[in-house]
Every structure is written in structure tokens, then in C-alpha cells.
Amino acid sequence: MRTDTIPHLQYDYDRGDLTDETLLMLYERMLKPRMIEEKMLILLRQGKISKWFSGMGQEAIAVGVSSVMQEEEYILPMHRNLGVFTTRKVPLNRLFSQWQGKANGFTKGRDRSFHFGTQEYKIVGMISHLGPQFGVADGIGLGNLLKDNGQICAVFTGEGGTSEGDIHEALNVASVWNLPVLFCIENNGYGLSTPTYEQFRCEDLADRGAGYGMEAHIIEGNHILQVYTQLKEITESMRANPRPVMVEFKTFRMRGHEEASGTKYVPQELMDQWALKDPIENYAGYLRKEGILTEELEVQLKEAIIHEISENLEIAFNEPPIESSPQQEISDVYAPVAEIQVEPGNQTEEIRLIDAISQGLRQSMERHDKLVIMGQDIAEYGGVFKITQGFLEQFGRERIRNTPICESAIVEAAMGLSINGFKAVMEMQFADFVTSGFNPIVNYLAKTHYRWGQKADVVIRMPCGAGVGAGPFHSQTNEAWFTHTPGLKVVYPAFPYDATGLLNAAINDPNPVMFFEHKALYRSIRQEVPSDYYTLPIGKASLLREGNEISIITYGAGVHWALDYLDRNLEISADLLDLRTLSPLDEEAVFQSVRKTGKVVLLQEDSLFGGMASDLSALIAEHCFESLDGPIKRVASLETPVPFAGKLEEDYLPHARFEQAVKELLAY
Structure with missing residues (x-):
């Protein structure tokens, strides 16, 4: 064996009981995203892709996490986690089409890079706002708890993203609800150009776990065997004993935030130090030293990957530029709705508007086993307007969920529930408070179906309106904020009859619905309302x-x-x-x-x-x-x-x- 191919290793590797096959699998899984990236950087310079977020030097994290996750378990990566997609065996030609804005990608040219999800491979991509990813993972984790399926989900962010309020909200919710979510924080050293000492003052981000009452670990992110073995133990324990776990990976971003950013703001000595810790070079040296990776085998692996990249690039390049029509673009904003109207029965009762809304919620809860209602004080207290009074006793704590005061995280959790096959109703305690959850409504719920075909089966109830002496922060009727946003439906009934029928229809609808309820009408308007379940068509005056x-x-x-x-x-x-x-x-x-x-x-x-x-x-x-x-x-x-x-x-x-x-x- 050539000794000059075995550099001084930065890490001590302990294979434990891992087989040669597993050791080689991990190497090949890291090698593939690295070689794809090297090719993408060439294509970027040639103008054949528009942007690139490099994860070079951090492959061990994405590959390690993906390798310990089961195929049916969701992973929510960021834009530097190419190894998640390749480990999940997403076809390369589809990835290449995605990056070129071709029809065979995952977003029909409507979004770029890794801003997409795919139910087929149980991957949920991020949006540029970063923070909502953790809250969506909460919803997926909640769905797994409700299904009692023994599954977990994993979600990524960088150290910069942890400063966002959505992250704090989501970690708190996960802890309070004991959700089986693996929170993966890649401590890259820099959030774009801002060093960690300008972002937080705790010594380690994992220290925050104690504040949330959450188990936390620190793992050397460039050490593939440490990542894989420690995470394997953690994830197996989480499946047996569902709970949230925070993991901070110590790593470094070796290229710019995106390629145009460069790395001039990083001291060269720091770049040199981390270059020595390259996860692939170090691991390959270890495998050579152990006689597991021969020169011949290494050449074979690289040639196979080069061939796979070239073959799939040719498929993507030969795909014609995407074409569409205004009609097609508009039609994809909303998920299709099964137009099944349930006619009202003859038996009626005179009830108030507030009773009609409660009736619709109750009927829909009885009709849909996978409907969850979430909101502040909605359980024992019955909500500030008593609309859900008695629901806890009838439907149980799992489906009638009090939430912390964190509108963003609960909107995001509702989105996660939808991804995991549930329906969700969130009570915004007052419509005014929606400002605290505005981002995930207009940027996540509203855009998800148009971007990658994922329904957002969520209703957000909005008690609104003046005339009750509630002042500037409890009296707004802010529907115009949402009628301006394509992808949202906005319903605003004035009568009890309409409220029940339209609320039932809104819950049936697989699209996000903002359901406005005027507080001054709650107890002042009465009407004969059918006692049995019925619906009214959304979109009809x-x-x-x-x-x-x-x-x-x-x-x-x-x-x-x-x-x-x-x-x-x-x-x-x-x-x-x-x-x-x-x-x-x-x-x-x-x-x-x-x-x-x-x-x-x-x-x-x-x-x-x-x-x-x-x-x-x-x-x-x-x-x-x-x-x-x-x-x-x-x-x-x-x-x-x-x-x-x-x-x-x-x-x-x-x-x-x-x-x-x-x-x-x-x-x-």
C-alpha cells in the first residue's frame, strides 16, 4: 500500500462493531455530494445554474443524519444539505432539473435550489426565512405521536438561524409537548459573514437545551463515525422513548454563504485549520490505513459517480426549457378541492353565531379523526370566547391542544401536521395577534402548493372586529392583509347559518383558510341553523x-x-x-x-x-x-x-x- 496516500489524520476513528460494508457505505455517501458539488461549481461559472449554496466540508453531517433515519421518517434539510437528498436516493436528473428550473424538477421552475419538498422521499425543504423549518418539524413530530408509529423526524438549521424567534418558539413547543424531533444545528462559524461571537454569547449552542428542558449533545460534525454512531444511538432511543433532542454539530463552512459571497471575511488561518479537518480526506485516509479502501476501489467508486453525474446531467440538459400558461400557473396556486357539498337537513335550532361556530368545529371533529385543534387556552378554559368549551372532555387532550403563546410556531406546526396527513384548526386568540404568526401564513402556507404541490390543510380562526370597546390591539378586522396573498382563502360569515356551513367547508378544503369571526356578532346575531352536519360552497356570495x-x-x-x-x-x-x-x-x-x-x-x-x-x-x-x-x-x-x-x-x-x-x- 502507498503510504504517501495516508495523510496525518485529524481524528481518531473507532469503528466499534461497524462492518466494512457500513464503513464503505458512509464513504461513498459522502463522496457523491462532494463530487456533485465540484461539478455544480463548474456549471455555475458556465452560467448553467443560477446559484449554489455549498456544503463542502460538511458532508458528514447530512450523510450521518440521513443514514440513521428510517426511509419513512421525514427529514427537513437546509440548502447546504445535499447529502440528505443523495442519501435518500433522489434521482440526480431530477435534482439537476430542479437547479436549472426545468419541468422534471420538483417545483416546475417556480422555486430554485433546495427550496422544495417531496413526499416520495419524505424530504421537506426550507424557505429562505429559515426559522419556520423547526416549527414545521414540530407538526410532523406531533403527527407521529398521534399516529403512535414510533417514528421521529430530523430538522436542520445553522447557528445563525437559531437567533430567530421561530426557532425559540419551536424548541419550546417541542419540549412542552415532548415531540420526537431531532433538532440538528450546524455550527458553521459564520452566518453569512457574521461570526458566532456577534450572534450569541453562550459557549455552546447545546447549552440552550437545558433552558428548554431538552436533552442536548455536541458532536464533532466532520467526524463521520462519531456523527453516525452517536446519532444511531440517539435516534434509536428517541423511537423507544419519544422526546425532542438537540444536537450541535461543530463544523465550518469552507465556501461562501453562496458562491457570490466569497470568504474574504474569514481569516486565512481559520480556513487552513478547518481544511485539515476535511471529513472526506480524513475518513478516506483512515479507510486506506485500515486496508478497507484500496486505490483500485477508490478509482472504481469515483468513476461510477462521475458516470452517474454525467449521464443524469445529459438527461437534464436535454430537457427543454419549461413552458406554462397563465391559466396553468393560477390553477396550481390552490390544491384541488373535491366538490362534495352536504345539504342541510330539515331539523333546525335557533342559535347564536358563536354557537354556530362551535357546532361546526364539533361536527368536523366528529367527522375527521385526524383533525387537531390548537390554540391558547382552548382546552380546559374553552377559549377566551368559550367556543371550544367541553371539547377537551369529548375529544381528548391529544386533539384539543393548549399552546404556549407562540403564534408562529403553532401556524408552522399546523403546516407540519398537514404534511403528515392531518387537518389542523388553529385559533388565533384575536385576529390582531396574527402579526406574530404572519410570516409562516403568507410565506409557507400560502405558497407551498404552488411551489411543490404540498397541500396546507389548515384553517386559522380569526376573532376580529370593533364595536366592543376592546381598543387598538383587539379590534382590527385585517382581512385585506390576506386577500392580497395568493394561495390563501379568506372566509367572513355574517350569520350563524353561513358560519357553520362555511366552517365545515373550510375544514374539508385542503387549502389554507383564514376564517374571520366578528366578535360583536358572536352573541348578538341569532338564526335557525340545521342541527346536522352540512356545508356551504366557498366562493359564493x-x-x-x-x-x-x-x-x-x-x-x-x-x-x-x-x-x-x-x-x-x-x-x-x-x-x-x-x-x-x-x-x-x-x-x-x-x-x-x-x-x-x-x-x-x-x-x-x-x-x-x-x-x-x-x-x-x-x-x-x-x-x-x-x-x-x-x-x-x-x-x-x-x-x-x-x-x-x-x-x-x-x-x-x-x-x-x-x-x-x-x-x-x-x-x-
Whole structure:
């Protein structure tokens, strides 16, 4: 054997009871992503791929984690974990197509790099915001607990990502709920260009485990046998005794955050030190020393990988540029919905809006065994509005889950549950608090199906609205934040009958639904509601009054303001259209009414600028201009936060301005 091929090793390797086959398997699994990366860097310089995030020098972590995970267990990698994809045997031609934006990739050209998932290989890729990955892993881990399947999941982040609030929330939830999640932190030394001493002050990130009440370990991330053997022991223990475990891998990022970033900000001596710790060179030296990796075998392995790369690159290069149409792109924003409507029965009971929502939740829980409700104080306490009172006793603690005060992590957990085959309803205690969970709603739930075909089977309940003296932080009706986001459905019922039917439909829908419930209507509006389960179609408005002089188009509390006004002014012949669903919008019902009457008042509780009335006005102007006999009137609340004092709140809301607008338009 040539002794010059055996460099001084930086690590002491102890094979224990590992066979030669296992030792060689680990080498080959590390070698493949390294050789793919070397080829990708060439293609990047040639302009044949657009961006690259290198994991060179860190292959032992991705390969080690993937090698101890079972095939059916989910892994949630980051963009430097190519070894996860190759170890899971994702076809290289599909990876290469993904990186070139070709149709045979995983996102139909809609996202790049490793920003994708695949149920076939049980991989859930990250989004650029990093933090939500941990919360999604919580949801997958919760799904495994509920299935009692003995499975775990593994999720990655870098040391920089651990500063994000979502990470802290998710670790806390995992600890409180004892979720079987392996939290893998790659301590790379730098978050882009920011060194660790500017990111955190604890000596080791694993020290944080104690603060969460979570078991934590430190592993030398470039030492493949240490990674593999320690993780094998940890993961086997987690399957037998489900719990969260944090692992900090000491490693280093040898190339830029992405290739354009470079590494000039890193001291050369630090680069030199870590270059000596290259996981592949050191491990290969050990295998040569042990006589396990011969020169002939090494050549064979490399030639086989080169051939595999070349063959699959040719397939990807020969694939034509992706083509689509506006219609196809729009149709893929939402997951298909099975249009199964359940007609209401004849037996009814007069109930309040709040009771109707509770009834819909209860009926859906009875209908769907894999439906989980999560929210602050929803279990023993029954929620701040008592909508889930008695649910804990009927459905049990596993499905009716009190949560810590962490909106982001719970939205993300709901997404993870959906990935793992469940449905989830999250109660946002007040719609105002959605700001604390805004990112995963608009960037994860809303975009997931369009990006890689994964449904987000999640309903977020949004108690909202003014008129109850709750002040600036408990009174907003913020639906326009979400109607602006493709991929979300927005439902806003004004009556008990609609609330039950639409809530049941929203829970059946495999897409994310923001379900708005006006607090001032909870106990003030009563109606006969069918006692048995039924659904109403999402996306259909309701024509409550018919007339010829004017169209009043509104939703939520505005419906009742309009009804009250029309009841006091019976001489007005008006169409009153309750939109019920804001996204998708029943445009045809709007246009049909306006074309009939020629005059329209658009009423919303939200402040005017950027709200639903503005878009409705634009749509009507574009499609019904020739039918109009007067200006389009928009009526809304003042351009201020919602005030607390009764007189101020009364002036803030648009009741009087609405009545004046109707009078002016009728007289036009």
C-alpha cells in the first residue's frame, strides 16, 4: 500500500462493531455530494445554474443524519444539505432539473435550489426565512405521536438561524409537548459573514437545551463515525422513548454563504485549520490505513459517480426549457378541492353565531379523526370566547391542544401536521395577534402548493372586529392583509347559518383558510341553523335583498348595518349582497347586481385605503363601467387605529357615513 496516500489524520476513528460494508457505505455517501458539488461549481461559472449554496466540508453531517433515519421518517434539510437528498436516493436528473428550473424538477421552475419538498422521499425543504423549518418539524413530530408509529423526524438549521424567534418558539413547543424531533444545528462559524461571537454569547449552542428542558449533545460534525454512531444511538432511543433532542454539530463552512459571497471575511488561518479537518480526506485516509479502501476501489467508486453525474446531467440538459400558461400557473396556486357539498337537513335550532361556530368545529371533529385543534387556552378554559368549551372532555387532550403563546410556531406546526396527513384548526386568540404568526401564513402556507404541490390543510380562526370597546390591539378586522396573498382563502360569515356551513367547508378544503369571526356578532346575531352536519360552497356570495335602485355590497358586520338601515328605510329598493367569501371572490354575483341597478355602495369595516372596497371598486370600473349611473361609493372606517372610548369608536366606524353615501348616490 502507498503510504504517501495516508495523510496525518485529524481524528481518531473507532469503528466499534461497524462492518466494512457500513464503513464503505458512509464513504461513498459522502463522496457523491462532494463530487456533485465540484461539478455544480463548474456549471455555475458556465452560467448553467443560477446559484449554489455549498456544503463542502460538511458532508458528514447530512450523510450521518440521513443514514440513521428510517426511509419513512421525514427529514427537513437546509440548502447546504445535499447529502440528505443523495442519501435518500433522489434521482440526480431530477435534482439537476430542479437547479436549472426545468419541468422534471420538483417545483416546475417556480422555486430554485433546495427550496422544495417531496413526499416520495419524505424530504421537506426550507424557505429562505429559515426559522419556520423547526416549527414545521414540530407538526410532523406531533403527527407521529398521534399516529403512535414510533417514528421521529430530523430538522436542520445553522447557528445563525437559531437567533430567530421561530426557532425559540419551536424548541419550546417541542419540549412542552415532548415531540420526537431531532433538532440538528450546524455550527458553521459564520452566518453569512457574521461570526458566532456577534450572534450569541453562550459557549455552546447545546447549552440552550437545558433552558428548554431538552436533552442536548455536541458532536464533532466532520467526524463521520462519531456523527453516525452517536446519532444511531440517539435516534434509536428517541423511537423507544419519544422526546425532542438537540444536537450541535461543530463544523465550518469552507465556501461562501453562496458562491457570490466569497470568504474574504474569514481569516486565512481559520480556513487552513478547518481544511485539515476535511471529513472526506480524513475518513478516506483512515479507510486506506485500515486496508478497507484500496486505490483500485477508490478509482472504481469515483468513476461510477462521475458516470452517474454525467449521464443524469445529459438527461437534464436535454430537457427543454419549461413552458406554462397563465391559466396553468393560477390553477396550481390552490390544491384541488373535491366538490362534495352536504345539504342541510330539515331539523333546525335557533342559535347564536358563536354557537354556530362551535357546532361546526364539533361536527368536523366528529367527522375527521385526524383533525387537531390548537390554540391558547382552548382546552380546559374553552377559549377566551368559550367556543371550544367541553371539547377537551369529548375529544381528548391529544386533539384539543393548549399552546404556549407562540403564534408562529403553532401556524408552522399546523403546516407540519398537514404534511403528515392531518387537518389542523388553529385559533388565533384575536385576529390582531396574527402579526406574530404572519410570516409562516403568507410565506409557507400560502405558497407551498404552488411551489411543490404540498397541500396546507389548515384553517386559522380569526376573532376580529370593533364595536366592543376592546381598543387598538383587539379590534382590527385585517382581512385585506390576506386577500392580497395568493394561495390563501379568506372566509367572513355574517350569520350563524353561513358560519357553520362555511366552517365545515373550510375544514374539508385542503387549502389554507383564514376564517374571520366578528366578535360583536358572536352573541348578538341569532338564526335557525340545521342541527346536522352540512356545508356551504366557498366562493359564493349571498343575495339577501333584491331591488332595482342601488347595490349595497358588504360582508361581516357591514351586512347587519346595511340590513338595519334598509329596515328603517323600506322605500329604498336595494340589492344587498353579502360576499361571505373574500378570496375566492364571487365576481359574477357582484357584476350581475351592479349591471342591474347601475349604482353601488361598497361598505367595509376596515379602514379605506388598500381594503376590499378598493379592489371591488376597480373590478366594477373595469367590468361594469357602461352600466354605471353614478360614481362608485366606498365607505369604511377612519384611517386611524381602532380607539377604545365608546364615542371615539362610534365615530371611527362607518355607520353614519354609510347612510349618507346611500342618500347621496340615490339622489345622483
